[in-house]
Amino acid sequence: MTIALLTPLDCDVPARGGLRPWRARALENCDECPIRSFSICSALDRDGFGALQAIGQEVTFRSRALLFMEGEPAEAVFNVTAGLVRLFRLFADGRRQVVGFALPGDFLGLPPDDRHMFSADAAGLTTACRFGRQTFSELVAEHPDLLRRVHDSAVRALDLAHDQMMLLGHRRAEAKIAAFLVGLRERWARICGSSVLVPLPMGRQDIGDFLGLSIATVSRTLTRFARERVILIVPSGVRILDLARLRQVADG
Amino acid sequence: MTIALLTPLDCDVPARGGLRPWRARALENCDECPIRSFSICSALDRDGFGALQAIGQEVTFRSRALLFMEGEPAEAVFNVTAGLVRLFRLFADGRRQVVGFALPGDFLGLPPDDRHMFSADAAGLTTACRFGRQTFSELVAEHPDLLRRVHDSAVRALDLAHDQMMLLGHRRAEAKIAAFLVGLRERWARICGSSVLVPLPMGRQDIGDFLGLSIATVSRTLTRFARERVILIVPSGVRILDLARLRQVADG
DNA sequence: CGTGTTCTTGAAGCCGTTCAATGAAAGTGG
DNA sequence: CCACTTTCATTGAACGGCTTCAAGAACACG
Secondary structure: OHHHHOOOOOOOOOOOOOOOOHHHHHHOOOOEEEOOOOHHHHOOOOHHHHHHHHHHHEEEEEOOOOOEOOOOOOOEEEEEOOOOOOEEOOOOOEEEEEEEOOOOEEEEOOOHHHOOEEEEEEOOEEEEEEEHHHHHHHHHOOOHHHHHHHHHHHHHHHHHHHHHHHHHHHHHHHHHHHHHHOOOOOOOOHOOOOOEEEOOOHHHHHHHHHHHHOOHHHHHHHHHOOOOOOEEEEOOEEOOOHHHHHHHHHHH | OOOHHHHHHHOOOOOOOOOOHHHHOOOOOOOOOOHHHHHHHHHHHHHHHHHHHHHHHEEEOOOOOOOOOOEEEEEEEEEEEEOOEEEEEEOOOOOOEEEEEEEOOEEEEEOOOOOOEEEEEOOEEEEEEEHHHHHHHHHHHOOHHHHHHHHHHHHHHHHHHHHHHHHHHHHHHHHHHHHHHHHHHHHHHHHHHHOEEEEOOOOOHHHHHOOOOOOOHHHHHHHHHHOOOOEEOOOOOEEEOHHHHHHHOOOO
């Protein structure tokens, strides 16, 4: 079995509706996407890799398939290798707060008290590398560097969460959307190389639940950006026409 | 030298203006506050403690004194032992987003890239245990459990950040304030034992910057809660009169 | 082709902000 | 100890951005 973490990243984020004519354009920069450099695996030496191969398992998730649920015992950790994962919490009244999106290379799991602290499901076809928690812990015991890497991953997530808190607390709708697009573009760029095409496998509702906006406002704001020629709305994504302007609005 | 981490926690959070007649009441449950149980030090065996004693240093901060600044090289890590620390980021236009408050027992520092990811300053008289980064790293190398503890601390911070995102994104002002008070009460309770008196060493502006509200709304909402006999506003804090009701408002 | 879901767009209403004035408390220097 | 200054908290009035409600359009899927 090939370990997903070692294979080149498949950046082909599928459109919600399946293949489309313009899809080839969206993926122009994604031919070569070595994931190893930013995955936790690079902390492992050759022996570590061998151990990882023995316990890692490539799994595929269809759209909306749950990786795990909040409160559930954490029996495994994941390293996303392709697609996009929604991380969210549910309110008592059924509404959601999307706390983040996990892109290829991102690490999920390993809560301190063995219970997942949020739910995660796939937004579109997604693959991940799954590690049994017990065996992963044993591997960590043998490779202290790995824990440091996982910790760094958590701190980076905390940093992103802080960015998000700045957005949620003190920005108006247009700045939220603009910052969201710019930020997502940069995250994709780190994976697939820089591109003005930003895939949005998640729906408008997801974006709204992430930014603390109603779906109406998300749609309206995107439409206005498109009218002002800042972006171009394409199926399952946007093409950024005026990045400088978008940054300006985001910092606004 | 006495190591602050080993001494009983002084829960005497000073009022911004110094001593006051009602202060004794506010601290009724704080006579005995052993901090060791929830500090990172409990991960260390006796030898580890010895090492910690050699490198730890008790430091005191006056109100508004900076522990460190965002972007600054991280030369030390801190374990708060008394008082309260504001964690914040600055916008380009000078406004702040308070990303959290560190209470006694909380761990600060150890970013992945050796640069602080937010600023931290004292809200009122605060003491902390300071560790040089280099020596702390060496200690971590000798005590793998310690890193796991630090990691857990980061994950807990991430969890709090997610809670905060839920508040910021999908709650109205009264729910934000109510949840803030309930949450802070529980954090104090873990330190000082349960009490209906919630010290608020930070100012209204800090609370507003934390919850994404204007200072006017913070003040108005607190006043309304007081009018409705849910809380009682006392200098540098509030006394919770109807906790059940407060929880109800917090949950929406 | 029909059905269900997602996205767009309009209109009305409300919550929170902004601006501004007043009041209260703390810090300072005489 | 008192007057002055500064900072912080409270409260009012008006404005505005976002939500809610609702209807229609576009799209996916059987």
